[in-house]
Amino acid sequence: MRKNPTNEIIQRILSNLDADSKNNQTQLKKYFSTNLEVYGIRTPKQRNFIKEGYTWSEKNLDYQIQVWDEVWNCGSSIEELSQPLFWLQSIKNDKEVFKLWRVIKKWVKRLDNWVHSDSLSHSYSRCLEFDQNKVYPQLEKWNNYNWSWARRQSIVSLLYYSRLRLKPISSKKIFPLVENLIFDEDHFVQRGLGWTLREAYNIYPNVTYKFIKKNIRNFSSIAYVTSTEKINYFDKEQLKNLRVKSNLRGLIV
16 A cells, blocks of 8 residues: 655655744745645755655656645645646656646646646646647636636646747637636736736737737736736837727726
8 A cells, every 4th residue: 555645745844844944934825825834945945855756756657647646636735736746847758748638637626826826837838739639628628617727727828938839839729718818807817818928929929919909908907017028118108008098088988
């Protein structure tokens, strides 16, 4: 019988606690906006846990994903749930990551904070790039879920960071999912919307600029500011003036 893997991870965490970690716990819990426990272990140290390895680290991929799935579903802290995400990122071959899609796509149900959401988007975007036909339909489903973290995944996973994409998904598949969430009331979905448009602009500047211009009046402040971060000064000023004018017209009407 396999021992509870979370116990081994917790022992690793506890043995690396220091005064700074303990002092930062309350502040980090608020910063992460999570209901999970926070030990305050710094991210580089957490990543080193993966490099140092666990008792199951030498097992084959099929065995390891079973263990990490258990950790993801049974862990109770930010640090515990971060370990399977860091493990996914340590796998260099996108094909190997995609083999795990059937398991890790279910992890979206456990999300409750932007830290884990962003890390999971990293792996989902790799799966999407490897096989759009299998992954994109799931993003389309998530785009209409009641679960806000699933909706965020549906757009952030399209590109994650554009600089990492060798075969980026078509803009024609990006904008329908983004447009569907423009009026979404969730704060983190709105941040994800702005993020996705910013990254889309890096790859498809012309069509993205036109999309932002077309919807300029409808964007939340956070989505608008984030989406225009990479746009040149002249075009950004045009958008800013257009947004002010359109909002004024809305007040007059």
